[in-house]
Amino acid sequence: MAPRGDRGRRPDRVARPPPDGQPSRRQRGPGKPMNPAERSASGPRRHEEHAGSARFPAGRTRTGPHPDTFGTLARTGAALLGVVALAVTLWSGIDERGTALAFGVLVAVGELTRWSGTEDRESAPLGAAGALAYALLGEQAGHPSRHGALQVVAVVSAAALLGCVPHVARGGGPTLDHLTRRVLTVGFAAICFQPLYNRGRLMGWAGPSYALLLVALLVLTALCDAVLAAAMARSRTRWPFGPLLRDELRATLGIGSAVCATGAVMSLAVAVVGLWALPVFSLPLLLTQLSFRRYAAVRVTYRQTIASLARATEIAGYTPAGHARRVAALSRAVGRELGLSEPDLTVLEYAALMHDIGQLSLVDPVPAGATSALSAEEQRRIALLGGAVVRQTGVDAEVAVVVERQADPYREQPVSARIVRTVNAYEELAREAGPGGPLTALEKLRLATARDHQPEVVESLARVLLRGSLTLPQAG
Secondary structure, three states, rough: OOHHHHHOOOOHHHHOOOOOOOOHHHHOOOOOOOOOOHHHHHHHHHHHHHHHHOOOOOOOOOOOOOOHHHHHHHHHHHHHHHHHHHHHHHHOOOHHHHHHHHHHHHHHHHHHHHHHOOOOOOHHHHHHHHHHHHHHHHHOEEOOOOOOHHHHHHHHHHHHHHHHHHHHHHHHHHHHHHHHHHHHHHHHHHHHHHHHHHHOOOOOOOHHHHHHHHHHHHHHHHHHHHHEEEEEEHHHHHHHHHHHHHHHHHHHHHHHHHHHHHHHHHHHHHHHOOOOOOHHHHHHHHHHHHHHHHHHHHHHHHHHHHHHOHHHHOOOOOOOOOOOHHHHHHHHHHHOOOOOOOOHHHHHHHHHHHOHHHHHHHOOHHHOOOHOOHHHHHHHHHHHHHHHHHOOOOOOHHHHHHHHHOOOHHHOHHHHHHHHHHHHHHHHHHHHHHHHHHHHHHHHHOOOOOOOOOOOHHHHHHHHHHHHHOOOOOOO
């Protein structure tokens, strides 16, 4: 229990040591005020302490990010598993070198064709399918295989590392996390299948039952990969685990299902016709991968078009430079904190980028584009005009709804509109208040939770700012 004198004291009021060479309040006496020299020396320091406890809209971050504990453990475990598998395989020799070479080349080619810079969870589907097919390979052209789980991990690790060299040279993509997931998921599948097969436990499985067994193991492996990816993202970003896992499972139903199906078909086909099945069944997945890359390129172009439209208010002088980008980045982080799904986050980001587009209808620009200081009727009129502009641009109708509803009382708004309204007000208040703006803006938002801002959104915004896990674009 805290002492009586410390009860109810705010955290930022905890006693701090005085500057060097200056007496504390206890040394001066309870009734003796500080002299001007002491006040000038202690004032800036107190101001810096307050300013450093929250995020600045212009992009400054807190020092000392949260440690990525689980990610470090996962990377360490994958590295140890890969090293042990390589050492044991090189010591005991490689079984069926032709088969190992064929699957190694397939995995390496799949990694070489990996794309980066998209939101797709599996960026190397061919490499993943080849690795899973090798992990679940029981026979080759009617002859039982002799390789074990450690050889599978060794071949896949070496091939994946070789295929990632060009990506590392170009500096593209989260290669380390990608390799960690590849090694751990393939190791899981191989450990589940190879010991049972090598001991003869699956000799009685044939036909449909054997195929169903492979599909069941692939589904279980895909679930484990989704949990691993969500846990690593949770440890790295501190976002809620549930929405991250939901997004990973949703992505698994897309390209992940094609990867699992291709891996199962490759394993069954090699068991019947041999290694010639690998190039035959790789072609459909390569075409699928090409289609996904084109789709990802279209999405990137679409977002760039929306961002260009959002800059119209900045070019015309209605809003400060970078305002829309900062609001969009912070809104997306708050949406993550509140557990929105990936499609909802996309709508939220687009609406945040275009939330001020209605100001183009004003004859006289609002000073600094601060619409939160206008009357409720004027804010609603600007929001309705902005929604009408968004609908004419051909953007998704959900984005227009969010833009139109951002000026309504929060109890009547969808969640995305509540987030845009609160984040936009925070950015404007923090900019007006100067260096101490973040704390002042949050206090004003908390005081306005009766009608204008939802308390849960304000507190989620405070957690995002306090965590300092977001780097916003610089002003200008």
